[in-house]
Amino acid sequence: MSAIRLVDDLSPSANRAEWLDTILRGDCVAALNRLPEKSVDVVFADPPYNLQLEGDLHRPDQSKVDAVDDAWDQFDSFAAYDAFTRAWLLAVRRVLKPNGTIWVIGSYHNIFRVGAMMQDLGFWILNDVVWRKTNPMPNFRGRRFQNAHETLIWASRDQASKGYTFNYDAMKAANDDVQMRTDWLFPICTGGERLKTASGDKVHPTQKPEALLARVMMASSRPGDVILDPFFGTGTTGAVAKRLGRHFVGCEREKDYIDAATARIAAVEPLGAAEIALMTGKRAEPRVAFGSLVDAGLLAPGALLTDARKRWTASVRADGTIAIGSEAGSIHRMGARVQGLDACNGWTFWHFEEAGTLKPIDDLRSQVRQGMRAAGG
Amino acid sequence: MSAIRLVDDLSPSANRAEWLDTILRGDCVAALNRLPEKSVDVVFADPPYNLQLEGDLHRPDQSKVDAVDDAWDQFDSFAAYDAFTRAWLLAVRRVLKPNGTIWVIGSYHNIFRVGAMMQDLGFWILNDVVWRKTNPMPNFRGRRFQNAHETLIWASRDQASKGYTFNYDAMKAANDDVQMRTDWLFPICTGGERLKTASGDKVHPTQKPEALLARVMMASSRPGDVILDPFFGTGTTGAVAKRLGRHFVGCEREKDYIDAATARIAAVEPLGAAEIALMTGKRAEPRVAFGSLVDAGLLAPGALLTDARKRWTASVRADGTIAIGSEAGSIHRMGARVQGLDACNGWTFWHFEEAGTLKPIDDLRSQVRQGMRAAGG
DNA sequence: GACATTGGTGAATCTTCAG
DNA sequence: ACTGAAGATTCACCAATGT
Numbered sequence: 001m002s003a004i005r006l007v008d009d010l011s012p013s014a015n016r017a018e019w020l021d022t023i024l025r026g027d028c029v030a031a032l033n034r035l036p037e038k039s040v041d042v043v044f045a046d047p048p049y050n051l052q053l054e055g056d057l058h059r060p061d062q063s064k065v066d067a068v069d070d071a072w073d074q075f076d077s078f079a080a081y082d083a084f085t086r087a088w089l090l091a092v093r094r095v096l097k098p099n100g101t102i103w104v105i106g107s108y109h110n111i112f113r114v115g116a117m118m119q120d121l122g123f124w125i126l127n128d129v130v131w132r133k134t135n136p137m138p139n140f141r142g143r144r145f146q147n148a149h150e151t152l153i154w155a156s157r158d159q160a161s162k163g164y165t166f167n168y169d170a171m172k173a174a175n176d177d178v179q180m181r182t183d184w185l186f187p188i189c190t191g192g193e194r195l196k197t198a199s200g201d202k203v204h205p206t207q208k209p210e211a212l213l214a215r216v217m218m219a220s221s222r223p224g225d226v227i228l229d230p231f232f233g234t235g236t237t238g239a240v241a242k243r244l245g246r247h248f249v250g251c252e253r254e255k256d257y258i259d260a261a262t263a264r265i266a267a268v269e270p271l272g273a274a275e276i277a278l279m280t281g282k283r284a285e286p287r288v289a290f291g292s293l294v295d296a297g298l299l300a301p302g303a304l305l306t307d308a309r310k311r312w313t314a315s316v317r318a319d320g321t322i323a324i325g326s327e328a329g330s331i332h333r334m335g336a337r338v339q340g341l342d343a344c345n346g347w348t349f350w351h352f353e354e355a356g357t358l359k360p361i362d363d364l365r366s367q368v369r370q371g372m373r374a375a376g377g
Numbered sequence: 378m379s380a381i382r383l384v385d386d387l388s389p390s391a392n393r394a395e396w397l398d399t400i401l402r403g404d405c406v407a408a409l410n411r412l413p414e415k416s417v418d419v420v421f422a423d424p425p426y427n428l429q430l431e432g433d434l435h436r437p438d439q440s441k442v443d444a445v446d447d448a449w450d451q452f453d454s455f456a457a458y459d460a461f462t463r464a465w466l467l468a469v470r471r472v473l474k475p476n477g478t479i480w481v482i483g484s485y486h487n488i489f490r491v492g493a494m495m496q497d498l499g500f501w502i503l504n505d506v507v508w509r510k511t512n513p514m515p516n517f518r519g520r521r522f523q524n525a526h527e528t529l530i531w532a533s534r535d536q537a538s539k540g541y542t543f544n545y546d547a548m549k550a551a552n553d554d555v556q557m558r559t560d561w562l563f564p565i566c567t568g569g570e571r572l573k574t575a576s577g578d579k580v581h582p583t584q585k586p587e588a589l590l591a592r593v594m595m596a597s598s599r600p601g602d603v604i605l606d607p608f609f610g611t612g613t614t615g616a617v618a619k620r621l622g623r624h625f626v627g628c629e630r631e632k633d634y635i636d637a638a639t640a641r642i643a644a645v646e647p648l649g650a651a652e653i654a655l656m657t658g659k660r661a662e663p664r665v666a667f668g669s670l671v672d673a674g675l676l677a678p679g680a681l682l683t684d685a686r687k688r689w690t691a692s693v694r695a696d697g698t699i700a701i702g703s704e705a706g707s708i709h710r711m712g713a714r715v716q717g718l719d720a721c722n723g724w725t726f727w728h729f730e731e732a733g734t735l736k737p738i739d740d741l742r743s744q745v746r747q748g749m750r751a752a753g754g
Numbered sequence: 755g756a757c758a759t760t761g762g763t764g765a766a767t768c769t770t771c772a773g
Numbered sequence: 774a775c776t777g778a779a780g781a782t783t784c785a786c787c788a789a790t791g792t
Contacts, residue, residue, distance in 0.1 A: 048765095049765055049767095050767090051765065051766070051767060052767045053766065053767060054767075057766060057768060058719075058720070058782090059763085059782080059783065060781080060782040060783055061761095061782095061783085062716075062718045062719070062720060062721070063761095063762080063763080065763085065764080065766070065768095066763075066764080067765085067766065068765050068766080073765085078496060078497065106765095107505075107765060107766095107767095108492070108502050108504065108505040108530070108767085109502075109765085109766095109767060111489070111492075111505075112488070112489045112490075112491075112492025112493045112495075112496065112530075113489075113492075113493045113496070114489070115485070115488075115489025115490075115492075115493075116489045116490045116492075116493040118489075119455060119489065119490070120455065125485050125486075126521050127485065127521050127522045127524060128484075128485040128488075128528070129522065130507045130509075130526055130560065132507075132560050133764095133785095134785075134786090135764080135784070135785040135786060136558070136764080136784080136785085137763080137764045137765085137766070137783085137784080137785095138556055138764095138782090138783035138784050138785090139556060139766080139768060139782090139783080140766085140768060140782055140783055141766095141768035141769065141781075141782055141783095142545040142546075142549075142556075142658075142768080142769090142781075142782055142783085143543055143545065143768050143769070143782095144503050144504050144543065144766090144768065145504045145506065145531075145548070145556070145557050145558060145559045145596075146556040146557065146558045146559065146783090146784080147504065147559055147765090147766070148558035148559045148560055149507055149558075149559055149560050150765080151505070151528075153485070153489075154522075166520055166521065168519040168520065169519075171522070179515055179516060179519075179522070179523040180522050180523065181513070181522060181523045181525035181526075182522045182523065182524055182525045182526050183507065183509050183525055183526050183560070187785085187786080188764060188765095188785095188786095189764090190763085190764075190785095190786065190787070191786080191787060191788090192787095194764095202763095202764090205764090205765065206764095206765050219522075501767080502767080503767090503768095536767085539769070539770080540770090545782095555783090555784065556783075556784075658781085658782095659780085659781065659782095660769090660770090660780095660781070664771085664779080664780090666779095707778080707779075708779095708780095709778080709779060709780065710778085710779095720779095720780080721780090722779090722780055722781065722782085723779090723780080724780075724781090725780095725781090
């Protein structure tokens with residue numbers, strides 16, 4: 001990935017190299033309309049939240065809370081915010097690949113409007129995810145619950161988009177081998193990660209933690225994918241994308257943010273391919289036919305298989321099928337047949353005996369795969 | 378609270394006793410329009426989620442998931458669901474007191490539409506709250522994150538409604554003396570709490586845990602308040618309300634649910650007054666003027682007050698003000714003045730010396746209040 | 755150097771009563 | 774409805790300073 005570039009104008013016929021890993025300066029709708037359609041794999045959007053603050057807020061020690069009162073977060077009405085939301089969602093949708101997915105983060109001020117609009121435009125919500133903050137700001141006046149989370153919506157482009165990327169096994173492995181849930185726990189962005197000006201002020205009022213973006217990309221993208229962030233800000237999406245071996249493209253209007261993002265991303269050292277390599281789980285594992293276990297000598301023809309409770313017994317045949325009485329078929333079909341079900345995962349249903357204990361034949365498949373990896377592919 | 382009654386028809390002029398602690402049979406919009414306006418303190422609504430399941434869902438062992446496919450959860454389109462949502466929200470809003478609040482629970486299928494509609498109708502969102510499930514249903518296909526939470530929206534009737542009930546101190550005390558956050562952890566409703574038919578099927582597909590409702594009511598209502606549930610189902614709201622000394626009124630169409638709820642609520646034993654008492658803080662204490670401390674002889678005119686670090690000293694005057702040099706004013710104003718702040722709580726800022734130690738004058742206020750209680754008022 | 759103290763701060767729709 | 778004053782209210786983390 002080359003040093004980050006800034007693109008001021010992009011012709012509609014620009015080729016991929018001209019906009020990949022760049023920041024498009026200006027309004028995101030105008031900028032996105034110059035990208036080719038169906039060209040990005042994942043969108044991460046952190047739009048203005050439309051906070052409606054009246055007056056100042058002080059902490060109990062009388063210090064003033066530095067509120068988000070930037071011009072870019074001012075809208076005249078819900079209708080104006082809805083129109084804004086609709087416009088950028090449509091622009092994003094055009095450049096999203098048919099099997100691409102979109103993430104949007106927000107708070108109760110805006111997320112319900114954004115979510116409803118996404119549904120109206122045809123996006124298909126896959127999950128809503130809650131970012132639980134370990135260290136949220138307290139409620140200083142004691143009149144509400146401490147606002148301790150933000151919400152992310154994860155959606156595919158259409159209801160029909162079934163081929164989206166979800167690295168299920170990587171997520172599961174990262175979560176102590178149980179399924180990754182929809183509630184994620186991360187600290188807010190502080191300390192050395194938080195970009196500061198020379199005078200010590202925060203560069204951006206709402207910089208997101210890199211860990212959050214890393215979870216998003218590890219879950220829903222592959223190395224080499226293109227991640228679009230239409231509200232690039234100080235470039236958290238770009239920094240994490242570069243580190244994780246993804247491409248990015250961002251849109252941003254404010255010069256200060258662009259400058260900060262450019263320097264930040266230039267300093268990022270990408271991880272090596274081995275480090276990035278998705279912990280690919282079974283879904284991406286090479287397919288192993290039951291017959292190859294027989295071929296490999298791990299199961300001899302005539303060997304007996306049973307279910308875990310030894311209610312049924314089948315014998316292995318040399319052709320890679322198994323037989324019960326006069327009937328034979330695949331491990332899956334015969335497993336389903338004896339149970340009276342429509343389908344069955346034969347790999348986990350059928351067991352073999354070794355050293356007096358029953359083990360699923362899936363263990364043998366793992367051995368075959370290990371041998372394949374040792375052989376380099 | 379008398380035994381639960383079922384009300385089939387209610388005249389618009391019915392008095393309170395006729396509908397309090399009853400289930401109104403029929404569509405909630407029609408039923409609610411017969412209640413007097415501004416008559417309920419809190420609404421808890423668990424509307425149909427508009428789940429969009431295509432075909433059956435099976436677990437990995439091929440057992441069929443008993444999905445929510447009831448007729449009441451079927452809507453032809455988002456537009457139909459929005460119209461339904463708008464209708465019941467408007468009906469509910471009419472009967473809600475000006476300082477009442479509303480809770481709505483939902484999932485990503487419906488909560489964004491409901492939340493946006495609430496904002497459109499003028500409700501003012503106070504918090505969104507996440508119910509994190511300790512034991513959610515797994516994602517059987519491994520194509521999404523495990524859906525491990527549901528979302529609640531808590532809103533006041535209007536932006537101007539500042540007098541809503543929030544038992545801040547009770548919530549804080551219940552949360553190990555730190556503010557209650559917006560992420561709540563509860564198990565889903567199972568075991569003995571889950572209502573089952575004689576044949577062992579669950580009576581209602583989405584019965585909510587009583588602990589969730591108890592948290593809602595303890596946070597946002599007071600004993601004796603009226604809690605309305607327009608989608609009463611099997612009466613979790615009624616059962617918890619009765620147990621916690623609140624009144625309820627529910628709307629329900631399905632006879633099976635009404636029967637189950639009626640029996641369930643009749644069996645509930647209300648807790649005693651001492652058990653439902655709310656932890657309260659200073660806000661609930663009677664006001665005591667600083668001058669009354671002087672009147673009561675707890676501080677003599679001319680007594681000296683200092684801040685905790687003895688940086689400033691003030692003298693008490695007979696009129697209940699304090700003086701520093703030639704300037705005098707209330708304990709609050711003078712505390713703010715010396716610190717150069719806009720505001721200050723003089724009760725905790727100023728101290729007096731007793732037996733060689735500094736104590737806040739708030740301690741003296743406590744003594745006055747204790748005397749008031751002893752005197753019976 | 756280790757530990758204690760102090761100060762700063764983060765996407766915030768953040769009071770209530772009397773007159 | 775508006776004004777002015779009373780007075781109630783914070784958690785986790787980091788950085789800098791003090792002992």
